[in-house]
Structure formats: C-alpha cells, structure tokens
Amino acid sequence: MNFQSADQFVDAIVEKLKAARRKTVEDASNRDMFYAVSAIVKERINSAWVETQTIYKQKKVRQIYYLSMEFLIGRLLESNLLNCGLLDICNEALTALGFQPKEVYAAEHDAGLGNGGLGRLAACFLDSMASLQFPGHGCGIRYRYGLFEQRIIQGNQIELPDYWLKEEYPWETRKDEEAVEVQFGGEVEMLTKIDGSLEFRYHNTDKVMAVPYDIAVVGYHNKTINTLRLWSAESPDFEQNISSQGGAKYYHELEHQHSIEQISGFLYPDDSVYEGKLLRLKQQYFLVAASLKSILSSFKKNYRLPLTQLQEKVVVQINDTHPSLAIPEFMRILMDEERFGWDDAWKMTQQVFAYTNHTTLSEALEKWPVEMMKQLLPRIYMIIHEMNERFCKNIWFDHPELRDELPGLAIIADNQIHMARMAVIGSFSVNGVARIHTDILKNQEMKHFYTLFPDRFRNKTNGITHRRWLLQVNPRLAGLVSDTIGKKWVKQPSKLISLLRYSKDASFLNKIDDVKKHNKQLLSSFIYTKTGIMTDPASIFDVQIKRLHEYKRQLLNIFHVIHLYNELKDNPAMNVVPRTFIFGAKAAPSYHLAKEIIKLINQTAFIINNDKTISEKLKVVFLENYNVSLAEHIIPAADISEQISTASKEASGTGNMKMMMNGAITLGTLDGANIEIKALVGEKNMFIFGLTAEEVLYYYQHGGYVARDIYEVDERVRRILDQLNDGAFGSQEMEFKDIYYNILSHNDPYFVLKDFDSYIEAHELVEQAYRDRNTWLSMSVTNIAYSGKFSSDRTIQEYASEIWRVRPIKGWKFLI
Incomplete structure (x- = not known):
C-alpha cells in the first residue's frame, strides 16, 4: 500500500494492532506500537526485496559479499521509515494516536551484532551500498547475546548478558531451505586416484547446521533492498537424535546441542582462556564456511555459468582478519569438492578476495596456534601449510633479497598462523582505512609485502552514513541545512x-x-x-x-x-x-x-x-x-x-x-x-x-622517552599520580596502583604524560x-x-570503482 496521508497510516496501524497483537490503540504499549509499525514497514519492504534480487539475477550482475564478524546496525525502525520515505507520515500518525514517536522507536532493542567502530562501519557500508544501488550484501553471525550489557556499580563495570533476541526480532526472516552444513574436527584421509590426482575424504567430523536469517538493507528513497545474512548454529536433526535416546545418551546429546549453539551464542567470547580462544576460531570458520557455500550455491543457481567465471560475478570483501579463513576454505571447496588443481584454485582465490586491514596493533593482528588449527580444522591447516610452503619457496628463489625477512613474512612462524599475512597473500586488494594508516602499512607494518605486491595496496578512508548520523539523529540541523542550501545534499x-x-x-x-x-x-x-x-x-x-x-x-x-x-x-x-x-x-x-x-x-x-x-x-x-x-x-x-x-x-x-x-x-x-x-x-x-606518528614510531624504535622524568619535573603530573596512590580518588590507598605502575614502571606505553x-x-x-x-x-x-x-557514500563509490569494479544497478526511480 502506498500511504498518501497520515490518516491512511493510522488505519493501517489500528488494523495491524488487531490482527498481529490482538490489541486496541487504547490497550497498546509502546512495544505493541513498535511491532505493529515494523510489520507494516516490513510488508512494504518485502515486495521490493524480491524485485531487487530478481533484477540482480536477470542482469547477472557482479555482486559484493561483505564478510564481517560485526554489523552494528542499531535500531532499524526509524532508519527504515526514513529510507522508505515514511518517517514524517509515521510520526504524524503515531502522534495522532497519542504516542510519542521517539518512545515507540526506543522500544526496539539494539541488535547485539557488534562492539565498536568495525561493526558500525560495516553497517554504514551496507546502507551506502543499498542507497547507491550497488549489489552488495553482508554476511555475519546471528549472535543470541551481544557483547554484554554494561552496568556501573560503585564505579566498577559489571557485565550482564545482552540477550537482545529474548523477544521477537521483527526484521529477520529465517530461511530453513537455505541452511548448509559446516564440519569441524575429524580426520582427513588422502587418496591418490588412478590419474595421479589427490582426493581428500573426511571422517568422524562434528557437523553443525548453519541456518540463515536474512535482514533487509533498505536503500534511501529507491527500490533497492539488499541483504544482511546472519548465520545461526544449530544441531542437525537434534529432535530426531534425542527422541529415541534415553539416560546418559540423552544428556550427552543435550550437551552436544549446547556446545553447537555456543558457536552463535556470544559476540566475542573471552579468549583469555583456551576454550574461549577455540570458540572464537570456531565462530570464524563457521561464518566463512557457511557464507561461501551460500555464495557458490547462489552463483550456480542464478548465473548458470562455469565456476571458472565466478570471479567475474563475485567479489568477497574480508572486513579485518576475522573472516580471513575464507581464503583456505575457498581453496578447499575448489579442490576437494569442485576438483580444481592447486594452481587454478589459487588463481581464482586471488581474483575473488579483497582484504581490509583495520589496525597496526600487533595484538589485534590475529594469530592462531598451529596445534589448535590442526585439531579443529585439519584440512584447512593442510591447505594453509601448503600455501605457506609455496609462498616461502617463491621468496627464497625469486626474491633472495628478502630471505632474511622470511620469519616476518611467512604465514606460519613461531608455531603460529598469522592471519593478516595470509589475507595479504591470498587476495587481489589490500586497503587501509585512512591515509596515514595505509602509509604505515606500506612503509612500516607490511613494508616487505608492499615491496612484493605494490599494486595490491591502496587507501580507502572510512566514512559514515549521513542519512542516519545527520538526517535521522539531528532533524533540526538537517532541516536548517536543507532550508539554507536545498535538499540535494541528502543524495549528494x-x-x-x-x-x-x-x-x-x-x-x-x-x-x-x-x-x-x-x-x-x-x-x-x-x-x-x-x-x-x-x-x-x-x-x-x-x-x-x-x-x-x-x-x-x-x-x-x-x-x-x-x-x-x-x-x-x-x-x-x-x-x-x-x-x-x-x-x-x-x-x-x-x-x-x-x-x-x-x-x-x-x-x-x-x-x-x-x-x-x-x-x-x-x-x-x-x-x-x-x-x-x-x-x-x-x-x-x-x-x-x-x-x-x-x-x-x-x-x-x-x-x-x-x-x-x-x-x-x-x-x-x-x-x-x-x-x-x-x-x-x-x-x-x-x-x-x-x-x-613519526615521533611516536621513533620512540618505539629508538627509545629516548622516560615517563618518570616528566613525573619528576611536572608538578601537575606528579600531583595527579600521587593522588591515585594516596586514595584521593578512591576508597582506599593504592586503589589505582595498576594505572600508576603502568605509567611509571612500564614507561607509559601510550605517551599519556x-x-x-x-x-x-x-x-x-x-x-x-x-x-x-x-x-x-x-x-x-x-x-x-x-x-x-x-560520507560512506564516497567511500563505497571508491571501493566500487577501484576495487570491486561494479556499477550501480539502476532501473527504477520511484519510492518503495
């Protein structure tokens, strides 16, 4: 239905309250109103969602898949109303019904799908791709619990579970028919066929079903609806498995089910212990294995082209190192399931994947213990080992000037698997996210990789969606801007x-x-x-x-x-x-x-x-x-x-x-x-x-900074640090001793003084x-x-033209 007036929207809300919530307006809470309006908006979105996918299929367009462990999408109702062109009408209708629109929108729980800037960036990118009409989709995990709900009690951070899915989430659609199987552990048997080729068979693996939940990504004032696909980990045939079991076997199945559900249970489990680190690795493989199966299935179904043409129609953007297992997993699929040889599979891999680096912090450049990878993903480890061997041989024979640098270039070094190195080696594009960051990657952190692959490195400075972060959150300022310079800024x-x-x-x-x-x-x-x-x-x-x-x-x-x-x-x-x-x-x-x-x-x-x-x-x-x-x-x-x-x-x-x-x-x-x-x-x-940055890097490399010297000569600094020790800002002396000693005994590693x-x-x-x-x-x-x-629109346009090589898919110009 095309809403021409607030009165029509009022009627739709009243009907939806009766049909879906069994409530009258007088009985309805803000939460009831939230669900009613969300249902109206989702119905309006769905037809355009189908049409978007149909057009992508008919035109056989090149599609982008953005793999990320985080998508910090926030609340969607107000954003979707804005992008559908319905926000003003809905605000008027809710007000006429005696509700405060902002209170209705606040009834939505923030989706617990991210932690910080990485996840918010991914959400902005999805918004821009849809609003600019690029065929781009997100792939992530449907965490039942977000990072945590923070409470401050007597000054201390207390973490409570963020069970954001406790109540129905109206924006997701479960797709049971598109569930895929992911395998962990087990043994790998290598067989030599008559023609001399190798075949790999897996035995005694732990099988997990990855069930997709799709969320519409609504473009601004166009009919483009892209998809954020989130994967939920479930036990295959759990009900059948336990129905005939009794006693200990029953409880074993329950424990197994719980272990599987943990894979999509928590955003960033605590990796300070072995079990938490293992779970993080499971999550990362679960994401990439499920996503790649889905991507390949969609390609085969919709394009009906030889798999050798996949790179012409698909590009996979790896958002930080978390999804970089996609590279060996893609190699596994091509070789073990599609019967490609190594050289052809590797060539395709390097044409499909692009990698975004988000940090120079060594602790954030992920590394996994070799034994953990061998145990959890034995076939993936075999492929990573082969990638490393071939890469190191290439350096040794073709780049003898870099032989001494091999420990800092090898994928496997010091009994650790270095994921950022693998992402650089296995992709066609490596980008930083600000000019200085990219320069540091090229000249410092990844200097030798830049020497090897100078054409791969490029900069793409981050951006934010101005639709949410100005038009939506600051309507008075947005209105003043439009009154002053016109409304073209919203699209440009x-x-x-x-x-x-x-x-x-x-x-x-x-x-x-x-x-x-x-x-x-x-x-x-x-x-x-x-x-x-x-x-x-x-x-x-x-x-x-x-x-x-x-x-x-x-x-x-x-x-x-x-x-x-x-x-x-x-x-x-x-x-x-x-x-x-x-x-x-x-x-x-x-x-x-x-x-x-x-x-x-x-x-x-x-x-x-x-x-x-x-x-x-x-x-x-x-x-x-x-x-x-x-x-x-x-x-x-x-x-x-x-x-x-x-x-x-x-x-x-x-x-x-x-x-x-x-x-x-x-x-x-x-x-x-x-x-x-x-x-x-x-x-x-x-x-x-x-x-x-140059001065900081000099101090790190050559020394020369002594924090205690500043403490001794700057009375302001000495007074503050002494106050930390004497209890002036705490309930007891030395309450903040770790801050004190980190500054003075560990020489102030981040140059606060x-x-x-x-x-x-x-x-x-x-x-x-x-x-x-x-x-x-x-x-x-x-x-x-x-x-x-x-604006992330500028960032996405640069990705599209310089990395992804995609164009906007036009064809419609009217509102949803």
Missing part, C-alpha cells in the same frame, strides 16, 4: 560544502546556535533521567565516546579533568567556562587495566559532582552501556569531539566524522582520519596537540575560542560543510 553529501558561504553569516550562525542549544537541553534531560546528574546546557559539552582501550587514551582525558579540578580547588574564584565531560565506553571483560580506568573515571565523577564548591563549573558524566542508540542521543549535542589516540595507533576513527558532521569541533592528535579532517578544515578549525602538557594547552585554546561565540559557531559550520567528504 558533497554539496554540504555550500554551507561555507554562510560560515560568517550572523543570522545563520544564530540559527545554528539555537539548534545546538536545543540538542544540549535534550541531552541534559536525558542525562538527568539516566543518572540523576544535573548538567548545564550552557557549559562546554566535551565528549569522548568509544571503546575503552589504552591507546584511545581515556586516561589522558580523565587526567586533564583531575588537573582542572585541582586548579579549581586551589583557586575557587578562577574564571573558567563551565565544562561537562561526557564519557561512554565498554572495556573487554578480561581487560583489567581498561576496567580500572573506567573505575577511575567514575570515582572522579562522584567526587567532582558532589563537590558543591565547584558544582557550577565542572561536571563529569559516565553514561553506562554505550551503544549506537546512546550515541544517537549524545552526538548532536557535542561541542568538543575528543579524538586523542596515541598517534599511529588509530587506523581511522568514525566517531570523529559523526561529531564533525553534527558541528562539534575535533580536539585530537594527528592520527587516523583526524589528519584528513585537518587537511580540509584547516588547523584553525580544530584543536591539534601531541606527538606525531608526554602529551599531557600539549593537551592542557589545547584545552586552553578551546576555552578561548568558546568565549567568542561567532568564532566558535563559524568553526562549527566549517566542520559541517566539509563533513560530506566523510
């Missing part, structure tokens, strides 16, 4: 640059100021509801929201807060612009130091927020359980965007782009995409501090700029104007 975000001509316009700046004040008032109310903390919307809202990791340096941020508090206590009459520091972060459950930093932030917040002598000048807020929906509340209200990672450590960042797009000013190091933001807006429109003075100076400049409202607002507008460069 680069046109935001037209705002530059208004960066000195007093009338427009006043309107921008009003929008920001409104958003800050909304966030203040939200913070009070969630925490009971009163915040001043007139204060500077200084925001750092991201995963808690030492290199992201939330510790530097809270050290500055403590320093500011110390100054105010020493001089209560000091004239400062009031500040509200807002944190949101989760620490991995086994990451002790990160959890200690969270406690320090919360203990500091408790002391400062309850000190009436400075209560009007300084507040600290830690918002628990940071996720996409919480980010949607915070980002439109941010004044300062803290992007303060140790230079060279942050591959790109996307939070910097989201806050920039909403008018926040970046305070950051020359790291990741901050460098590209600076190249556009200029240093006068952001606040840069700290060591450069080294950058401290420069960071303080940058904050002084923030205060000066904020006092001059016109200057500040002009800086804000300049950032919004240049933010179109960081």
Whole structure:
C-alpha cells in the first residue's frame, strides 16, 4: 500500500494492532506500537526485496559479499521509515494516536551484532551500498547475546548478558531451505586416484547446521533492498537424535546441542582462556564456511555459468582478519569438492578476495596456534601449510633479497598462523582505512609485502552514513541545512560544502546556535533521567565516546579533568567556562587495566559532582552501556569531539566524522582520519596537540622517552599520580596502583604524560575560542560543510570503482 496521508497510516496501524497483537490503540504499549509499525514497514519492504534480487539475477550482475564478524546496525525502525520515505507520515500518525514517536522507536532493542567502530562501519557500508544501488550484501553471525550489557556499580563495570533476541526480532526472516552444513574436527584421509590426482575424504567430523536469517538493507528513497545474512548454529536433526535416546545418551546429546549453539551464542567470547580462544576460531570458520557455500550455491543457481567465471560475478570483501579463513576454505571447496588443481584454485582465490586491514596493533593482528588449527580444522591447516610452503619457496628463489625477512613474512612462524599475512597473500586488494594508516602499512607494518605486491595496496578512508548520523539523529540541523542550501545534499553529501558561504553569516550562525542549544537541553534531560546528574546546557559539552582501550587514551582525558579540578580547588574564584565531560565506553571483560580506568573515571565523577564548591563549573558524566542508540542521543549535542589516540595507533576513527558532521569541533592528535579532517578544515578549525606518528614510531624504535622524568619535573603530573596512590580518588590507598605502575614502571606505553602538557594547552585554546561565540559557531559550520567528504557514500563509490569494479544497478526511480 502506498500511504498518501497520515490518516491512511493510522488505519493501517489500528488494523495491524488487531490482527498481529490482538490489541486496541487504547490497550497498546509502546512495544505493541513498535511491532505493529515494523510489520507494516516490513510488508512494504518485502515486495521490493524480491524485485531487487530478481533484477540482480536477470542482469547477472557482479555482486559484493561483505564478510564481517560485526554489523552494528542499531535500531532499524526509524532508519527504515526514513529510507522508505515514511518517517514524517509515521510520526504524524503515531502522534495522532497519542504516542510519542521517539518512545515507540526506543522500544526496539539494539541488535547485539557488534562492539565498536568495525561493526558500525560495516553497517554504514551496507546502507551506502543499498542507497547507491550497488549489489552488495553482508554476511555475519546471528549472535543470541551481544557483547554484554554494561552496568556501573560503585564505579566498577559489571557485565550482564545482552540477550537482545529474548523477544521477537521483527526484521529477520529465517530461511530453513537455505541452511548448509559446516564440519569441524575429524580426520582427513588422502587418496591418490588412478590419474595421479589427490582426493581428500573426511571422517568422524562434528557437523553443525548453519541456518540463515536474512535482514533487509533498505536503500534511501529507491527500490533497492539488499541483504544482511546472519548465520545461526544449530544441531542437525537434534529432535530426531534425542527422541529415541534415553539416560546418559540423552544428556550427552543435550550437551552436544549446547556446545553447537555456543558457536552463535556470544559476540566475542573471552579468549583469555583456551576454550574461549577455540570458540572464537570456531565462530570464524563457521561464518566463512557457511557464507561461501551460500555464495557458490547462489552463483550456480542464478548465473548458470562455469565456476571458472565466478570471479567475474563475485567479489568477497574480508572486513579485518576475522573472516580471513575464507581464503583456505575457498581453496578447499575448489579442490576437494569442485576438483580444481592447486594452481587454478589459487588463481581464482586471488581474483575473488579483497582484504581490509583495520589496525597496526600487533595484538589485534590475529594469530592462531598451529596445534589448535590442526585439531579443529585439519584440512584447512593442510591447505594453509601448503600455501605457506609455496609462498616461502617463491621468496627464497625469486626474491633472495628478502630471505632474511622470511620469519616476518611467512604465514606460519613461531608455531603460529598469522592471519593478516595470509589475507595479504591470498587476495587481489589490500586497503587501509585512512591515509596515514595505509602509509604505515606500506612503509612500516607490511613494508616487505608492499615491496612484493605494490599494486595490491591502496587507501580507502572510512566514512559514515549521513542519512542516519545527520538526517535521522539531528532533524533540526538537517532541516536548517536543507532550508539554507536545498535538499540535494541528502543524495549528494558533497554539496554540504555550500554551507561555507554562510560560515560568517550572523543570522545563520544564530540559527545554528539555537539548534545546538536545543540538542544540549535534550541531552541534559536525558542525562538527568539516566543518572540523576544535573548538567548545564550552557557549559562546554566535551565528549569522548568509544571503546575503552589504552591507546584511545581515556586516561589522558580523565587526567586533564583531575588537573582542572585541582586548579579549581586551589583557586575557587578562577574564571573558567563551565565544562561537562561526557564519557561512554565498554572495556573487554578480561581487560583489567581498561576496567580500572573506567573505575577511575567514575570515582572522579562522584567526587567532582558532589563537590558543591565547584558544582557550577565542572561536571563529569559516565553514561553506562554505550551503544549506537546512546550515541544517537549524545552526538548532536557535542561541542568538543575528543579524538586523542596515541598517534599511529588509530587506523581511522568514525566517531570523529559523526561529531564533525553534527558541528562539534575535533580536539585530537594527528592520527587516523583526524589528519584528513585537518587537511580540509584547516588547523584553525580544530584543536591539534601531541606527538606525531613519526615521533611516536621513533620512540618505539629508538627509545629516548622516560615517563618518570616528566613525573619528576611536572608538578601537575606528579600531583595527579600521587593522588591515585594516596586514595584521593578512591576508597582506599593504592586503589589505582595498576594505572600508576603502568605509567611509571612500564614507561607509559601510550605517551599519556608526554602529551599531557600539549593537551592542557589545547584545552586552553578551546576555552578561548568558546568565549567568542561567532568564532566558535563559524568553526562549527566549517566542520559541517566539509563533513560530506566523510560520507560512506564516497567511500563505497571508491571501493566500487577501484576495487570491486561494479556499477550501480539502476532501473527504477520511484519510492518503495
């Protein structure tokens, strides 16, 4: 049904409530309304979904499959309404029925399919592919439990299960008929056939059924609906297996079923113990094995072409190293099931796979113990071993100048399988996600691979979907932009640059100021509801929201807060612009130091927020359980965007782009995409501090930095660290001893003290700029104007033309 008015939508809601929920409007809750509206939208999507797949099949288009362990898609109802062109009508209809639209949309649970920037990027990419009409789909795992639900109790992070699938998830469609089998363990028998070829047979394997659940990915104001396919692990014929079993056998089957379900049970099981590490490896193979079977089945069914032409119609993008087992698994399928020889299979593999690297952190470049791989995936290990042997022989004979570098190039070294090396060797494209990150890969971390394969390396700076992160989450700002420069920016975000001509316009700046004040008032109310903390919307809202990791340096941020508090206590009459520091972060459950930093932030917040002598000048807020929906509340209200990672450590960042797009000013190091933001807006429109990547890398390679020297000579630093020891910000002395010793005994590995003075100076400049409202607002507008460069539409267009070699599939121009 095409809805022409809110009245028609009201009628549809009333009917759907009766039919699906057996409720009247008077009896309905926000959750009932959420399910009713979702059902209406899904019905509208489904026909276009079928038509999209039909057109892809008829035109035999080249399709992209984006393999990722994370897809942080957030809530979908409001986003789908926006992309379908129904958001305004639905808002009007819900209001007419006596409901607050935002409360109805908030009844949806965030999908627990990701952790941080990696998963949010994947979600943005899917949105852009559909909105630009590229035939691209996601492949992931349908985790029953997300990372965890974070609670802060007495300052400590407590992890509770995030059972996001406890209630029906309206956007998924189970496809039993497309389930596939995945095998683990067992033994491999190698046979030599009469013609001399080898045949491999598997015995005593553990079989798991991978059942797909499909979620529609809705393009903006077009009829393109792509697919996010999520795999659920289930026991084959479980009911039949246990129906005839009794006693111990029955319970054995139950335990086996539970073991299988764990594969898709938890996002990122704890890998600090062997069992957790083994489960992670199972998850990664489960994802790639199921996805490749599905991809090949679809190719055979829809294209009816020889398998030798697969690379002409399929490209698989590996999002970080997690899905890199796809490379040996594809080789296994081609050789063992399709009877290809090694050389032909390897040539096809290198034409199908592309790899995105997201980090230079050594601990994040995955490695798996050889014995674990042998035990869990014996045939896959055999293939990896052969890949390694052939690669090393090639280096030895064809590149003798690199013989000494073989330990750092080999896929198997030090009894470990190095997944990033395998991904580089087995793919046709390797890309970083920001200019500096790609340069570090080429010149430092993967220098010798770059020497071997210079044509494979390229940069694709990350992006964000402006539809969600401006149009949806900040409707007042989006409306003001459209009123000022027209609406073409929605489909062509680069046109935001037209705002530059208004960066000195007093009338427009006043309107921008009003929008920001409104958003800050909304966030203040939200913070009070969630925490009971009163915040001043007139204060500077200084925001750092991201995963808690030492290199992201939330510790530097809270050290500055403590320093500011110390100054105010020493001089209560000091004239400062009031500040509200807002944190949101989760620490991995086994990451002790990160959890200690969270406690320090919360203990500091408790002391400062309850000190009436400075209560009007300084507040600290830690918002628990940071996720996409919480980010949607915070980002439109941010004044300062803290992007303060140790230079060279942050591959790109996307939070910097989201806050920039909403008018926040970046305070950051020359790291990741901050460098590209600076190249556009200029240093006068952001606040840069700290060591450069070159300086950081020099210290790592040559030494010369001694943290204790700064402790000895900088009274501000010494006072803060001593306060950590003497219990000033804790309930007991030495409560934060691990932070203290990590800084002084482990020589401050992320240069918190080294950058401290420069960071303080940058904050002084923030205060000066904020006092001059016109200057500040002009800086804000300049950032919004240049933010179109960081739309994921631009990123996807670059992937499509330079890596995937696909074009938009046009053919329809009307709304769904």
